[in-house]
Amino acid sequence: MANCLLLFAGCFLAATALVAAADGELKIEVTHAVEKCSRKTQRHDLVTMHYVGALDNGTQFDSTWERNQPFQFQLGIGQVIKGWEQGLLDMCPGEKRKLTIPPNLAYGDKGAGDAIPPGSTLVFEVELVHTADGPVPPNVFKQIDVDKDEVLTHDEVSNYLVSQAKQHGQTVDKDSEDHKNVVQTIFDHEDRDKDGVISHDEFSGPKKDEL
Numbered sequence: 001m002a003n004c005l006l007l008f009a010g011c012f013l014a015a016t017a018l019v020a021a022a023d024g025e026l027k028i029e030v031t032h033a034v035e036k037c038s039r040k041t042q043r044h045d046l047v048t049m050h051y052v053g054a055l056d057n058g059t060q061f062d063s064t065w066e067r068n069q070p071f072q073f074q075l076g077i078g079q080v081i082k083g084w085e086q087g088l089l090d091m092c093p094g095e096k097r098k099l100t101i102p103p104n105l106a107y108g109d110k111g112a113g114d115a116i117p118p119g120s121t122l123v124f125e126v127e128l129v130h131t132a133d134g135p136v137p138p139n140v141f142k143q144i145d146v147d148k149d150e151v152l153t154h155d156e157v158s159n160y161l162v163s164q165a166k167q168h169g170q171t172v173d174k175d176s177e178d179h180k181n182v183v184q185t186i187f188d189h190e191d192r193d194k195d196g197v198i199s200h201d202e203f204s205g206p207k208k209d210e211l
Contacts, residue, residue, distance in 0.1 A: 024102025024121070028087050030095065031125070037092035039131060043076030046134035047088065051126045056100070061115040074134040078205045081106050083122065091128045099124045110185045113178045141200060141207035151197040158183050 041047055048070045052063040064071050073079045075088060083101030091097065101122045103109065111118040144152050144160045158174055161182065165172040172179055190198045200207060 024104055026083050026086055026102065026105055027098075027100035029098040029100075031098050032094070032096035032127075034092040034094045037095075039093070041075060041089055041091045041128065041131050043089070044134045044137060045075050045131050046072065047075055047128060048072045048130040049088070049126055050129060051124050054123050055116070056121040056123055070129050074137070077137040078140070081122075084124075087124075088126065088128070091131075093128050093130055096125070096127045099126060110181070110188075112182070137206050139207055140205045141203050151199050152203065153197055154183055154187065157186060157198070 049072075050064045050070050052060060052065060054060045076085060078085075081101065083099055083105035086105070087097065087099040087101070099122075101124065103119050103121060106122045107116050107118075107120065109118045111120060116122070141152070144156050146156055146159075158179070161179070162172050162174055187196075187198065190202050190204060192202050193199075
């Protein structure tokens with residue numbers, strides 16, 4: 001489902017690229033606590049979640065429970081929106097939370113496709129199914145920069161998003177307006193000098209080889 005890509009959106013920049021709206025605060029409510037917890041989530045963990053996502057008016061746009069297919073990703077490397085990066089830390093398996101995420105920690109004043117309008121506050125009911133040590137975060141800049149010229153072009157970013165979606169079992173039409181809008185939104189935020197490419201210094205995603 002395309003909406004799963006919205007969470008993964010941007011795949012490497014969703015946590016930073018779509019935050020042009022006015023600042024707001026993340027609200028975290030624990031709706032089901034766990035008494036015994038041997039391991040809480042932390043940055044770089046590989047986490048498996050169930051969730052239902054809705055706009056603040058109650059309009060639902062996605063649910064892993066309905067698909068019976070939990071969503072897995074790595075915390076702390078920009079694979080999901082900032083509201084998730086912050087709102088899922090220190091969480092125990094079996095714990096449930098309600099996250100109310102303001103636009104600046106979600107998709108900002110650009111929105112995301114037809115499902116999430118510009119300036120949307122998002123409400124997620126989430127449950128942590130499993131957590132484990134994740135792999136060493138990749139140097140995403142190096143992965144995208146296939147010609148190794150130290151700048152990222154529109155085509156390189158577009159191709160990377162398509163390849164990442166494919167790895168997560170999704171199909172993205174590279175020529176669709178939604179996809180082009182996602183790429184352009186990334187460039188609107190990352191290409192600070194507006195020269196048409198994203199330099200290594202401008203890039204806000206993971207770009208260092210970690211030991």
